[in-house]
Amino acid sequence: MLIRMEQRPEPSKSMVYVSPLIAVVLTILTAMVMFEIMGVDPVRAIVTFFIEPISSLNGFAELCVKATPLVLIGVGLSFGFQANVWNIGAEGQLTIGALAGGGLALAFYNDEFALLLPLMLIAGVAGGMAWAAIPALLKTRFNTNEILTSLMLTYVALLVLSYLVHGPWKDPDGQNFPESRLFNAAAMLPVLIEETRLNVGWLLALLVVAAGWVLMARHIIGFQIKVIGMAPMAASFAGYKEKRLVWLTLLISGGCAGLAGTIELSGAIGQIVPVISPGYGFTAIIVVFLGRLHPLGVLLAGLLMALTYLGGDSAQITMNLPNAVTGVFQGMLLFFLLASDVLIKYRFRLGAPSVAKEAGE
Amino acid sequence: MSDTPRLELVGITKTYPGVVANNDVSLKIMPGEIHALLGENGAGKSTLVKFIYGVQKADSGTMSWEGNEITVANPNAARRLGIGMVFQHFSLFDAMTVEENIALGISPELAKGDLAGRIREVSAQYGLPLDPGRYVHTLSVGERQRIEVVRCLLQDPQLLIMDEPTSVLTPQEVDELFKTLRRLSEEDVSILYISHKLEEIKALCHAATIMRMGEVVAHCTPANETARSMAEMMMGDSLVSPERGDRTVGGAVKLELRNLSTASTHQHGTDLDGINLQVRAGEIVGIAGIAGNGQRELMEVLSGEVLVSDADAIRIDDKPVGRLGPIDRRVIGTGLVPEERLGHGAVPDMSLWENGLLSAATRMHMVRNGFIQVGVATKYAEDVVERFRVKTPGVTHTASSLSGGNLQKFIIGREIMQDPGVIVALQPTWGVDAGSAASIRQELIDLAAGGAAVLVVSQDLEELFEISDRIAVICEGRLSTAKPSETMTVEQIGLLMAGVSEEEAAHAH
Numbered sequence: 001m002l003i004r005m006e007q008r009p010e011p012s013k014s015m016v017y018v019s020p021l022i023a024v025v026l027t028i029l030t031a032m033v034m035f036e037i038m039g040v041d042p043v044r045a046i047v048t049f050f051i052e053p054i055s056s057l058n059g060f061a062e063l064c065v066k067a068t069p070l071v072l073i074g075v076g077l078s079f080g081f082q083a084n085v086w087n088i089g090a091e092g093q094l095t096i097g098a099l100a101g102g103g104l105a106l107a108f109y110n111d112e113f114a115l116l117l118p119l120m121l122i123a124g125v126a127g128g129m130a131w132a133a134i135p136a137l138l139k140t141r142f143n144t145n146e147i148l149t150s151l152m153l154t155y156v157a158l159l160v161l162s163y164l165v166h167g168p169w170k171d172p173d174g175q176n177f178p179e180s181r182l183f184n185a186a187a188m189l190p191v192l193i194e195e196t197r198l199n200v201g202w203l204l205a206l207l208v209v210a211a212g213w214v215l216m217a218r219h220i221i222g223f224q225i226k227v228i229g230m231a232p233m234a235a236s237f238a239g240y241k242e243k244r245l246v247w248l249t250l251l252i253s254g255g256c257a258g259l260a261g262t263i264e265l266s267g268a269i270g271q272i273v274p275v276i277s278p279g280y281g282f283t284a285i286i287v288v289f290l291g292r293l294h295p296l297g298v299l300l301a302g303l304l305m306a307l308t309y310l311g312g313d314s315a316q317i318t319m320n321l322p323n324a325v326t327g328v329f330q331g332m333l334l335f336f337l338l339a340s341d342v343l344i345k346y347r348f349r350l351g352a353p354s355v356a357k358e359a360g361e
Numbered sequence: 362m363s364d365t366p367r368l369e370l371v372g373i374t375k376t377y378p379g380v381v382a383n384n385d386v387s388l389k390i391m392p393g394e395i396h397a398l399l400g401e402n403g404a405g406k407s408t409l410v411k412f413i414y415g416v417q418k419a420d421s422g423t424m425s426w427e428g429n430e431i432t433v434a435n436p437n438a439a440r441r442l443g444i445g446m447v448f449q450h451f452s453l454f455d456a457m458t459v460e461e462n463i464a465l466g467i468s469p470e471l472a473k474g475d476l477a478g479r480i481r482e483v484s485a486q487y488g489l490p491l492d493p494g495r496y497v498h499t500l501s502v503g504e505r506q507r508i509e510v511v512r513c514l515l516q517d518p519q520l521l522i523m524d525e526p527t528s529v530l531t532p533q534e535v536d537e538l539f540k541t542l543r544r545l546s547e548e549d550v551s552i553l554y555i556s557h558k559l560e561e562i563k564a565l566c567h568a569a570t571i572m573r574m575g576e577v578v579a580h581c582t583p584a585n586e587t588a589r590s591m592a593e594m595m596m597g598d599s600l601v602s603p604e605r606g607d608r609t610v611g612g613a614v615k616l617e618l619r620n621l622s623t624a625s626t627h628q629h630g631t632d633l634d635g636i637n638l639q640v641r642a643g644e645i646v647g648i649a650g651i652a653g654n655g656q657r658e659l660m661e662v663l664s665g666e667v668l669v670s671d672a673d674a675i676r677i678d679d680k681p682v683g684r685l686g687p688i689d690r691r692v693i694g695t696g697l698v699p700e701e702r703l704g705h706g707a708v709p710d711m712s713l714w715e716n717g718l719l720s721a722a723t724r725m726h727m728v729r730n731g732f733i734q735v736g737v738a739t740k741y742a743e744d745v746v747e748r749f750r751v752k753t754p755g756v757t758h759t760a761s762s763l764s765g766g767n768l769q770k771f772i773i774g775r776e777i778m779q780d781p782g783v784i785v786a787l788q789p790t791w792g793v794d795a796g797s798a799a800s801i802r803q804e805l806i807d808l809a810a811g812g813a814a815v816l817v818v819s820q821d822l823e824e825l826f827e828i829s830d831r832i833a834v835i836c837e838g839r840l841s842t843a844k845p846s847e848t849m850t851v852e853q854i855g856l857l858m859a860g861v862s863e864e865e866a867a868h869a870h
């Protein structure tokens with residue numbers, strides 16, 4: 001008996017949702033094998049990785065704090081990805097957004113006024129949009145590939161950050177550490193649960209999820225985005241303007257990333273540091289696909305990915321495992337997800353194919 | 362002729378997931394016989410041919426060649442056996458010469474030596490004029506087909522399979538092709554001729570096998586049948602011809618093209634060159650022409666997907682619309698049916714109600730403050746499905762789950778129910794089963810009867826004669842004067858399609 005793969009008559013709708021679960025299970029099983037080879041008790045490692053970090057209120061709060069940028073960026077990227085606009089530079093847009101919002105906090109470090117925080121958030125969105133506008137302009141004017149331009153701009157953004165914290169924005173009283181002044185209280189997002197870092201940023205992320213869901217499912221803009229991604233000719237037939245949608249999706253994803261950057265500074269960090277994001281902008285790409293390009297899915301996937309960050313930390317601390325384990329987890333997850341997605345269009349069947357003889361001779 | 366069939370298929374069965382493409386199909390072709398394989402789209406003709414040519418395996422059944430049972434593993438094996446095939450869609454490289462293209466498609470041994478000489482020899486022998494040194498992009502579609510035929514003939518085939526060979530030819534070119542095929546038949550070459558053009562089959566073929574829903578439903582001798590009787594065997598149902606009815610033509614001019622010229626936006630496309638045309642209320646105007654002569658470009662400028670620089674070149678209801686995009690043109694009452702159903706006229710993976718929204722959103726008020734009124738859109742799609750008898754379990758099913766004919770009925774219905782004053786349809790019944798085609802034509806006639814101006818661009822002359830009040834011909838981006846269809850002959854249209862001037866064509870009787 002052979003196992004063979006055959007095409008389904010219609011793509012399976014349930015497999016769209018089952019496939020991420022298969023990927024998670026396969027990732028955990030493979031990780032256990034990896035731990036076994038590393039000479040670590042696999043069960044204990046998995047518990048340390050996935051259960052321990054969220055076994056306390058503080059752990060749960062941290063999970064939401066880490067998930068906030070992933071979810072925000074993920075929802076933004078999902079628009080572009082549905083329209084076949086591949087913004088790979090969310091990390092850079094996050095950085096520039098953070099600098100715009102954080103720069104405002106530094107400019108008014110002496111003045112505590114209530115409007116400062118909202119202005120910072122708006123500046124963050126604007127900064128992210130401005131950085132995403134560059135690939136949008138290049139794509140609509142010169143037909144350049146946004147994958148390359150947005151990715152390369154990420155490194156430019158990181159160098160801008162590096163220049164600012166090592167130079168003009170360095171804390172004058174900071175003993176020459178490459179860090180800015182601490183933000184004043186008016187520049188910090190209110191904490192939701194005392195004694196934790198869980199802040200209003202999480203609520204903003206949930207709000208963006210809801211807005212994204214409504215826009216995608218019920219608004220004509222979401223419909224246009226889906227049509228242009230699925231059948232560009234049909235979009236042109238309907239009269240949807242492709243360039244407008246390229247601009248729109250890049251600005252939405254850039255704005256969301258910029259907002260995430262500002263929230264990260266004014267919620268979790270409290271000053272501008274040389275490394276604002278441990279790669280949220282890139283991890284969010286995995287989040288989007290794991291979440292099936294759907295805002296609710298992105299929310300769940302964002303929480304799961306945040307857990308791998310926390311798990312990596314706790315595995316480092318309690319079991320002395322290398323930090324690379326986090327990256328391995330995330331990589332495996334994406335790998336298995338892409339593999340499981342084959343099941344959406346194909347299914348496995350038992351049985352031997354008809355025997356083929358060489359012909360003619 | 363010997364009594365051993367050249368090719369005999371017995372009990373061929375092939376299933377795809379969810380579909381039985383061929384069920385117990387048997388077929389016998391004698392040496393020198395021109396055998397028609399007849400059936401509607403989706404009847405299983407292509408599956409059967411792919412099996413014969415070694416592209417696909419069957420689940421069960423046997424194939425015998427000259428009386429010996431064989432299995433054809435792949436197209437190379439088929440060619441070694443002596444089976445040649447001319448596909449409906451050519452596989453030629455535009456930037457290469459005829460000789461280079463032929464050399465690429467045959468075995469290296471055959472390509473050695475004086476290939477150009479042999480191409481000339483074969484093409485002269487069979488009346489297929491072809492210059493080996495010409496570049497393919499300079500050739501007409503008919504000439505390109507000759508390359509494919511000559512490529513097959515160089516390999517001394519015993520069986521030649523031709524898949525819808527005349528769909529791209531002018532009537533005159535069809536006659537030339539038939540001469541060649543008859544000649545081959547006299548030389549004992551068998552021909553399997555796949556088509557749904559019944560008059561051609563009557564004129565050319567010695568025998569016919571008719572398929573329906575994956576099964577052989579009849580064998581006949583085409584010469585003893587009428588086109589109608591064969592169509593009915595093909596459909597398994599009696600055919601209702603559209604009723605022209607009485608229409609008052611001569612209303613106001615609804616659609617007018619004034620010296621419309623525009624450069625094609627496609628590579629190797631055709632520029633439109635000074636097109637003039639008026640379509641009046643209640644009138645159906647047909648545009649004939651071979652594919653690739655500017656039909657696509659004409660559709661693009663009429664739909665607004667491509668804007669023309671001179672707004673006045675396209676006028677609807679006496680207003681210039683050349684600079685209006687598709688949404689604005691629909692608002693003023695233009696219905697549009699593109700050639701490609703899946704991917705252009707409809708989004709394959711979206712539901713029917715979403716595909717209704719695609720073109721009817723503004724005119725049918727399906728969007729309020731930017732938000733989609735799902736109820737309105739669903740109701741509209743359901744109305745289209747009901748009135749146009751679209752076979753589907755429901756409007757939440759995807760466009761790709763519908764058969765070609767049903768989806769086309771939905772697309773045409775979606776446009777007609779917006780009550781357009783002008784409708785432009787490109788190949789409205791292309792690849793549609795005969796029953797659906799007849800009902801689509803009837804709907805277009807009824808729409809015109811209701812006072813709309815209808816413009817139909819088609820390669821199917823029978824269709825154009827059946828429904829059009831006037832016919833024009835497009836050739837290399839230029840449009841001939843539209844003349845009443847009863848004053849035009851197939852021969853005249855054929856000459857116009859081939860680019861002969863109107864004066865010369867008018868003298869041909």
